[in-house]
Amino acid sequence: MAFFLQLCFDGIALGCIYALIALGFTIIFKASEVINFAQGEFLLVGAYVVAAGYYQWHLNFFVAILVGIIVTALIGILFERTVLRRMIGRPVFAIIMITIGLDTLLIEGVSVIWGTDQRPAAITSGLLDVPKVGDVVFPADHIWAIVVTLVICALLYLFFRFTKYGLAMRATAIDQEAALAMGINIRTVYALAWAIAGAIATIGGVFLAIYGGRSLNPILGSTALLAFPAIILGGLDSVSGAVIGGIIIGLAQGLTRGYEAPFQNIIGTGFDQIAPYILMLIILFIRPYGLFGKRKVERV
Amino acid sequence: MSKAHIEGGERGASLAAQALPRFFGTASRRAALGFGVVLLALFLLTGNDLWLSIANYTLIYAIAALGLNVLSGYTGQISLGIAFFMSIGAYTAIWLGGQPVQTPAFIGGKVVVTSLYGLQLPIYVWLPAAGIVAAAAGALIGPTALRLKGFYLGIVSLALVFIGTYIFSDVSSLTLLTGGPQGRSFYTPCNLFTTCDPTTQGNLLFSNNPEVFGLALSRQQVFLVLNFLILAVAALFVGNVMRSRAGRAFQAVRDHEVGAAIMGVNLFQAKMGAFMLSSFLAGISGALLAVYTIHVSPADWSLLLSIQFVAAIIIGGVASIWGSILGAVFIFALPRVIDQLNILPVNGTSTIQSGDISAIIYGLLIVIFLLFEPGGIVGLIRRLQILAQRFNQIRRKGGEPTAISPNSEAESQFEVEQTPLSTGEGTQPLAE
Numbered sequence: 001m002a003f004f005l006q007l008c009f010d011g012i013a014l015g016c017i018y019a020l021i022a023l024g025f026t027i028i029f030k031a032s033e034v035i036n037f038a039q040g041e042f043l044l045v046g047a048y049v050v051a052a053g054y055y056q057w058h059l060n061f062f063v064a065i066l067v068g069i070i071v072t073a074l075i076g077i078l079f080e081r082t083v084l085r086r087m088i089g090r091p092v093f094a095i096i097m098i099t100i101g102l103d104t105l106l107i108e109g110v111s112v113i114w115g116t117d118q119r120p121a122a123i124t125s126g127l128l129d130v131p132k133v134g135d136v137v138f139p140a141d142h143i144w145a146i147v148v149t150l151v152i153c154a155l156l157y158l159f160f161r162f163t164k165y166g167l168a169m170r171a172t173a174i175d176q177e178a179a180l181a182m183g184i185n186i187r188t189v190y191a192l193a194w195a196i197a198g199a200i201a202t203i204g205g206v207f208l209a210i211y212g213g214r215s216l217n218p219i220l221g222s223t224a225l226l227a228f229p230a231i232i233l234g235g236l237d238s239v240s241g242a243v244i245g246g247i248i249i250g251l252a253q254g255l256t257r258g259y260e261a262p263f264q265n266i267i268g269t270g271f272d273q274i275a276p277y278i279l280m281l282i283i284l285f286i287r288p289y290g291l292f293g294k295r296k297v298e299r300v
Numbered sequence: 301m302s303k304a305h306i307e308g309g310e311r312g313a314s315l316a317a318q319a320l321p322r323f324f325g326t327a328s329r330r331a332a333l334g335f336g337v338v339l340l341a342l343f344l345l346t347g348n349d350l351w352l353s354i355a356n357y358t359l360i361y362a363i364a365a366l367g368l369n370v371l372s373g374y375t376g377q378i379s380l381g382i383a384f385f386m387s388i389g390a391y392t393a394i395w396l397g398g399q400p401v402q403t404p405a406f407i408g409g410k411v412v413v414t415s416l417y418g419l420q421l422p423i424y425v426w427l428p429a430a431g432i433v434a435a436a437a438g439a440l441i442g443p444t445a446l447r448l449k450g451f452y453l454g455i456v457s458l459a460l461v462f463i464g465t466y467i468f469s470d471v472s473s474l475t476l477l478t479g480g481p482q483g484r485s486f487y488t489p490c491n492l493f494t495t496c497d498p499t500t501q502g503n504l505l506f507s508n509n510p511e512v513f514g515l516a517l518s519r520q521q522v523f524l525v526l527n528f529l530i531l532a533v534a535a536l537f538v539g540n541v542m543r544s545r546a547g548r549a550f551q552a553v554r555d556h557e558v559g560a561a562i563m564g565v566n567l568f569q570a571k572m573g574a575f576m577l578s579s580f581l582a583g584i585s586g587a588l589l590a591v592y593t594i595h596v597s598p599a600d601w602s603l604l605l606s607i608q609f610v611a612a613i614i615i616g617g618v619a620s621i622w623g624s625i626l627g628a629v630f631i632f633a634l635p636r637v638i639d640q641l642n643i644l645p646v647n648g649t650s651t652i653q654s655g656d657i658s659a660i661i662y663g664l665l666i667v668i669f670l671l672f673e674p675g676g677i678v679g680l681i682r683r684l685q686i687l688a689q690r691f692n693q694i695r696r697k698g699g700e701p702t703a704i705s706p707n708s709e710a711e712s713q714f715e716v717e718q719t720p721l722s723t724g725e726g727t728q729p730l731a732e
Contacts, residue, residue, distance in 0.1 A: 035451045086671055092450045093378040097614050098670045100607055104663030108656055225462075225603075228455045236451060268470030277459035281444070284456060288447045 002135035007258040008251065013142035015250020016149035017211060020204035021227035022234065022242035023156070024197035029236050030173040031193035034084055037099040039201060040224025041106035046072040046202025047121065047209045047216055048110055054122035061124035068202040075106075076198030077191050085190065103221070111218045119216045121209035145207045152200060153243055160239075165192055173237070226253075229280035235293020245291070249276045340528065344521055352520035354636050359527035360588045362628035363534050365612045366621065367581030372610070373619035374542055375574035376554030378450065380606045381457030382582050384464040387601035388437045389430035389583025390486075390590035391468065395419065395477055397426035397591070399487040416484050417477045427587055434583025435576040446571045461603050469598035483597025486590045523592055530588065534581055535621050541577070550574050551619070608632070611662070615669050617678030626677045635662070 024039045036042075046068045053064030079102055087095050129140040160166040165188070171179040172189045180186055208223060209216050230249045234241025257272035289295050343355070368382045398418030445456055468474060469481040478484060541547045549570040552560035561567050590596045608631050616627020635658050673679050 029451075035454075083667060083671065090670075090674070091376070093372055093454065093610065094614065094670050094674065096378065096380075096451070096454055097610050098667055100610075101663045101666030101670070104659055104666070108659045108663065112656055112660075225458070228458065232452065232455055265472055268466075268472055270466060270470050274459075274463050274466045277462055280459060281456065284448065284452065285444055288452065290452075 003258065005136045007254045009136060009138065010142065011251035011254025012247055013139075013145045013250070014211065014254060015230075015247035016145045017204055017207050017246075018227050018230045018250050019149055019243040019246025020152065020200055020207070021224050022230040022246045023152070023239065024200050024204070025227060025231045026234070026236065026239050026242040027200075028193050028197045029231075030239070031169055032080075032084065032088070032190050034087070034095050035099070035236070036197065037096060038079070038103040038106060039197065039227070040221035041103045041110075042072050042076065042198050042201035043205035043208060043224055044110055044218065044221035045075065045106055045205075046198075047205035047220060048114055048119075050202065050206050051119060051122045051209075051216055052114070055120065061122060064122055065202065065206060068206070069199040072198035072202045073195040074198070076194035080190050080194040084194075085187075107218055107221060116218055121214050121216050122206060123210055123214055127210060141207065141210045145211070148203060148207070149243070152203065156196075156239065165189070169193065226276055229276040232280050232290055233283055235290030237294065238290070238292035241290060241292030249279070252276060252279050344524055349518070349520050350640070352518075352524055354633050354640075356520065356523050356527055356592060357589075357636075358628050358633040359524070359531050360585055360592060361609075361612070361632045362625045363527075363531050363588070364582045364585035365609055365616070365624040365628045366531075366534055366538055367578040367585065368609045369613045369619065369621075369624040370538055370541075370550070370581065371574050371578035373613055373623070374547065374554060375550040375571065377446065377571060377574065378454040379457045379578070380454055380603065380610065381460040382578075382609050383601040383603070383605040384457075384460040385434045385438060385579040385582035386586030386589065386605070387464055387468060387598070388579075389434040389586030390596055390601075391477060392433040392583065393426045393430040393587035393590055394484070394486045394596065396421045396429050397423065397486075398484075401479075401485050401487065414476060416479055423591075427584065430587035431580040431583040434586070435580040438576045438579030439572065442572045442575045443568075446568070446575060458603060458606075461601070461606055465598050465601060468601070478596075478598060481598060483595055483600075485595050487594070527588060527592075530584065531625070534584070535625065538577075538581075539621050546570070546573055554619075611666050613676075615665065615676050617676035618674075620676070620678045623676050623678040630677065631662075 021039060021043060024042065025036060028034055028036045028039075049071045050064045050068035053059040053067045054061055057064075059067065083098060083102065084095075087098055123141075127141040127144060131138050131140070158166075160170055168179070168184045169189050169192065171182065171184055172186060176186065179189075205220070209220060212220070212223070226249065227246065230245035231242050232245070233248055234243070234245030252275050253272050256275040260267065260269075260271045263271075283291060287293075343351075347355070364382055364386055367385075368379065371377050371379050395417050396419050398416070399420055400415040400418040402413060402415050441460070445453060448456055468478045542550070549560065549565045550573070552563060552565050553567060553570045553574075557567060560570070586601075593600075612627035612631040613624055614627070615630050616625065617623020638658065669676060675682065
């Protein structure tokens with residue numbers, strides 16, 4: 001039982017990190033119908049900048065995170081301004097490919113600036129505790145990952161529900177032309193979406209780096225590919241779906257990792273790495289637009 | 301000897317002119333074809349192994365790029381899963397054509413020396429089989445995948461790549477075929493058309509420099525001819541399909557699904573057809589890649605490979621035969637050529653490696669092409685042609701002002717279509 005609870009807890013913590021990544025995808029997709037394949041590299045850049053701020057510039061941990069958030073948000077705005085704004089209305093695979101191009105540029109930028117060797121991730125003493133309840137270990141960074149995810153969800157909810165810009169973003173997501181006609185500045189909305197996605201990516205990156213062995217290397221961003229099942233599960237255009245999808249994926253991965261050992265002769269090792277994708281395929285087989293996604297009405 | 305080659309090529313071209321008027325019909329086409337054959341023969345006979353190997357890889361990758369263009373370019377269905385279908389083709393080829401290699405395999409937690417699967421069948425069995433099995437895999441996955449649209453399809457096809465890599469490297473019952481994570485060799489002891497001789501550990505017919513038309517060819521040279529012929533057939537086939545009813549249906553689906561359905565296109569049939577044709581070409585390409593590289597491991601069929609193909613068709617030209625080929629040249633040959641020629645300035649002391657620079661250039665080029673030239677290299681060439689035509693018009697206008705009509709471009713196209721009739725060449729088969 002303790003083993004099961006431990007797996008569940010670890011899975012939910014991992015799922016919250018996936019949820020943070022998935023939120024970035026969904027917010028951008030809702031605003032501008034773009035799947036940002038470079039989201040994983042936002043994560044990477046964020047985590048590296050925070051580590052650099054913490055170790056090289058000797059900033060306070062939280063100030064370093066703030067710097068990281070600002071940098072990734074600015075990169076997001078820059079990409080939107082210079083590249084993706086020109087891609088509106090272009091075929092889907094052109095958009096996928098251009099974000100993959102940006103992804104390549106970011107990952108190469110990181111390895112040119114910081115090298116490809118393993119580096120320590122930024123961590124503060126508060127995240128190092130490992131409290132135990134019974135036989136179940138609750139590492140502090142796991143707890144904080146869950147808490148921070150919940151806080152971010154609450155903040156996003158308040159933002160979308162009560163602020164002027166949140167309302168503008170929701171209106172744009174529902175009907176872009178109508179929003180334009182009502183005097184909403186779509187450019188601000190796009191810039192805001194990319195900035196929020198970048199900012200959330202930094203937070204996700206910091207937690208992911210700590211979760212994955214408290215170290216950084218340039219392949220950290222490829223973990224973001226595991227957020228794809230999460231967003232597909234939830235439905236591309238559903239913000240709450242992204243969070244639920246992320247937690248489901250994290251749980252599924254944690255549980256398969258715990259229980260796959262006896263079946264090693266048949267399924268081999270590493271099944272937990274593809275369990276999220278298989279879960280995604282099953283869900284899509286039943287519901288082609290994800291659990292919470294809406295089928296688009298097509299007009300001819 | 302090269303002369304015999306050229307003459308043969310030209311005679312073939314003039315013979316075929318009666319049967320294939322469109323491809324060989326005009327003098328300029330015949331000249332271009334002859335020139336191409338001469339160039340190929342020269343390269344074949346003078347190129348060293350390194351350049352031949354670059355050309356071979358490019359030709360093999362161009363086949364898969366063509367396949368992806370059928371699905372994404374002509375039919376508009378996004379796929380990041382082409383590497384998966386290539387791997388299906390490769391492992392089918394290995395199973396049917398491979399030699400049972402003795403390898404220590406990791407089975408059930410113990411190291412056991414086993415002989416990996418390999419039926420040693422000849423190439424005319426395993427090469428088509430590779431394509432057919434890949435197409436069958438496409439037919440199996442298609443009904444699920446093609447219900448999805450846009451990004452959903454892209455991400456599902458991405459999942460295929462991960463699942464494929466896992467299955468081929470980790471599932472124990474398949475290690476006898478794939479050799480597990482470390483991969484296996486693909487030696488084929490069989491000749492192209494003769495029976496098997498398991499004692500020689502050669503591959504294809506290239507172990508002891510066979511003679512073709514009295515010409516001793518090396519392994520690289522035979523592969524160049526083989527790959528070139530297969531690519532040429534594939535390109536002709538795809539080009540003709542796209543001018544047929546089925547091809548028009550593919551393009552209608554891409555341009556407007558609902559509109560196509562209203563015009564009577566069966567959406568499911570069209571998408572499945574494109575998916576299977578694309579998988580077939582990917583399977584052929586995978587099989588050729590496997591036999592050419594000799595060693596195949598599951599990690600070879602990664603997401604990066606798929607992404608490179610998408611980049612290739614975007615940079616080369618979407619929905620274009622030449623675009624697929626030029627894109628493959630750009631993505632797969634150019635980095636190695638640049639490496640060979642040592643063009644890039646790399647400071648030995650700095651942290652920037654030449655690999656980094658080529659990756660940055662690669663990323664930048666994708667972004668720049670997508671932003672400024674969505675038609676790719678082919679679009680660029682077309683633009684230059686139009687510019688050249690305008691330039692010619694202006695120059696001719698200066699010399700003889702009345703000779704040119706405003707729609708000279710359309711007129712010249714008309715002329716090409718008419719030539720076989722006006723010269724009488726095209727009517728000859730009818731008279732017989």
